[in-house]
């Protein structure tokens with residue numbers, strides 16, 4: 001009752017030929033377009049920075065890497081609960097792809113490009129953050145999958161990393177297949193960052209690569225034979241057939257990262273460590289180089 | 296003695312920390328995993344234990360900060376609560392606006408070290424088991440003299456009084472006070488109050504400028520006023536004087552000319568304040584008392600309704616505010632308060648209840664959404680309802696997603712191959728009539744299709760007809776398997792009346808075929824054990840489950856529950872889970888007892904899949920399979936997105 005009567009009062013005032021009402025209308029009609037303009041403009045600008053996504057199992061060193069890239073030195077970290085973005089600048093040692101065409105002798109000042117880095121939680125319950133930014137991110141330029149090179153020497157650690165990587169690659173593959181029909185099938189390269197190379201028990205990057213490939217092949221096999229999930233069977237319609245849910249080249253027994261090429265996903269594996277002993281920054285030039293090449 | 300104190304963001308970056316003794320990062324990681332992410336602990340439990348440490352924490356949700364204190368469980372450090380409260384208030388005041396931008400990955404916290412040390416010195420009352428309400432009333436003086444001792448180190452060192460340990464400080468208090476000559480007794484404290492009155496103004500003016508720079512005036516002003524009121528009240532007169540004092544203080548804060556008069560003084564004070572720890576201490580003292588007092592009063596008042604929405608303001612006034620409220624709601628940018636959240640949250644709760652989510656789970660989910668959103672601003676073009684929806688979707692996704700996903704085929708393959716190959720043992724439990732045998736047959740069918748050899752064990756030696764029912768299933772399954780040329784299946788039964796646990800044990804050794812000398816080839820890959828259905832409140836039958844779990848030692852124990860409305864699945868699940876303890880008395884599978892739920896009859900409930908949430912919420916055990924029909928093939932894995940979508944529909 002009270003609200004309807006106040007609303008009525010309000011409307012009466014708004015339509016009355018009072019000078020205040022005219023002024024109010026004038027003000028609104030003038031400022032609204034401006035506000036909308038600024039709103040859209042802000043959105044457009046914010047979109048610009050090339051974004052790289054940090055993904056990987058919990059404890060792999062994503063957040064450590066983020067702080068290293070953003071601040072030049074790694075911070076101590078704990079398990080993440082929320083995503084975190086940061087703006088970083090390519091160091092002068094890594095050349096960006098635009099830079100490739102510049103002459104070696106060109107000394108004119110050229111600002112190193114900036115990029116946004118988005119860290120995601122790796123805990124099993126929180127991976128929806130990563131997958132949602134994977135499917136919605138429009139300025140996504142690349143994906144850095146961080147693995148703990150020491151953890152993959154244990155069966156459980158290897159399985160966890162391989163399952164996660166399998167799911168991520170499958171998402172990228174599906175994204176590529178879907179966007180093939182639309183005008184720009186944007187390829188998203190993936191860097192598998194074999195982190196913690198400083199740890200005594202860690203495997204070298206080459207071995208991490210083959211181990212992951214072997215394990216993904218197993219994951220792929222059981223996934224294809226596993227139960228359908230509830231999302232498919234009970235609602236009619238979009239039932240994914242086996243081929244679209246098969247990662248890489250359909251029907252092959254072995255999985256190689258190179259199979260992802262035909263799906264527009266280029267995978268490279270490079271070693272490094274975000275943190276040296278004693279907490280100082282480790283060796284990450286190879287990763288910076290990759291970022292520079294894909295910016 | 297504190298072992299460590301850390302201040303970190305929810306994204307996992309440690310902004311500041313102090314370790315008094317080396318502790319592994321896994322201790323704090325454990326807190327984050329078990330309490331914040333997996334919510335294994337009831338939210339009313341305010342401490343977390345890991346290894347030999349006890350952890351206490353405090354959250355500043357709106358700026359995304361976590362404050363954690365770590366100490367050895369042997370000690371009773373009741374003052375840590377006060378420390379957390381004070382650190383949180385001061386740190387957020389100092390760095391909150393910087394952290395709020397969301398892009399902070401590093402803070403320059405060199406100033407903070409001194410403040411923190413001062414706080415610890417002030418608040419540390421040592422190891423005292425009974426937790427009296429510290430600073431609650433006047434007799435609680437010991438901390439103040441100690442502070443004065445630090446500030447006026449000259450006088451006290453002349454006194455040659457050793458730094459009082461908590462035990463000695465109390466009897467020594469009167470002595471200390473009189474020995475200090477000048478400032479002692481009630482009158483001089485009153486004089487100090489007058490001084491304090493003068494210094495509180497410069498301090499606040501300094502704060503004002505800092506706040507202006509940081510553009511977060513509102514919250515600081517509020518905190519500060521409380522500080523003057525309560526701190527003063529506690530320091531000097533006690534509760535009776537509060538009113539009159541608060542009036543004069545707000546005068547001082549508001550009076551601009553007053554501020555200007557002593558602006559130069561304040562500047563010099565600020566300098567020395569940040570430079571040396573001692574001045575920090577002096578300023579801090581009252582502020583900390585105020586923070587603690589206000590947090591206490593907030594706690595006691597938290598039940599009172601918030602009288603923030605004032606009734607007056609004239610017709611046009613209310614109409615405009617209503618209208619802007621409406622705009623705010625539509626355009627976003629509204630700050631979510633307890634009162635503005637109340638109604639939509641109640642609606643959300645009802646919605647969940649309608650979807651058959653248990654009351655307890657719905658309450659907890661709504662509470663977690665509320666803490667998630669309280670004091671947050673809605674995003675642009677997002678209404679409050681939509682914000683709540685999104686937050687609820689996140690909470691549901693988190694609760695339903697298992698920490699590690701189950702890949703049964705892989706598990707079976709790894710166990711049954713290699714040098715230490717053995718049969719993989721799965722057992723199915725549940726109350727009467729939920730469809731244990733049916734779902735067991737569905738799993739058997741799934742395994743058969745993947746070319747495994749399955750032995751089905753009739754562990755229900757109790758209910759007449761149970762073995763026959765299984766025999767029918769096995770006959771059907773072998774017929775299907777023969778037709779499709781896949782794996783093979785057989786029934787293992789020892790009739791009725793025998794102990795289920797020993798039947799299961801026999802079956803496992805039969806399947807592995809290693810009883811004879813040297814043993815032979817493994818006969819079966821998977822042993823599927825059916826168990827007797829039992830009422831979950833039948834203690835005698837329930838406790839036999841414990842023995843069963845220990846003797847048969849299954850790789851996986853699944854419980855079958857119904858999706859149907861009105862079944863008391865939650866109580867069932869709880870009672871079953873707590874029976875599966877190992878010989879050391881620990882619950883199986885990392886303390887949750889069982890490995891997963893199979894929710895049967897999902898096809899009959901439509902959207903009302905709330906049972907999934909209730910069961911997972913009550914036990915922390917994930918839902919692994921859904922039964923969706925009458926056929927052997929009607930078994931599905933859980934798709935979390937699907938379930939959340941149905942629940943929110």
Ligand SMILES: Nc1nc2c(ncn2[C@@H]2O[C@H](COP(=O)(O)OP(=O)(O)OP(=O)(O)O)[C@@H](O)[C@H]2O)c(=O)[nH]1
Nearest residue numbers: 058059060061062063064077080122196273274275
């Ligand atoms: N030795 C060594 N330790 C590292 C390295 N990188 C990270 N760590 C440590 O690994 C632990 C986990 O690192 P985080 O960065 O928190 O891991 P994360 O990937 O963000 O984990 P989540 O947030 O749980 O997903 C920390 O204790 C780091 O100090 C490295 O290169 N070498």
Ligand SMILES: [Mg+2]
Nearest residue numbers: 063079080307
């Ligand atoms: Mg992290």
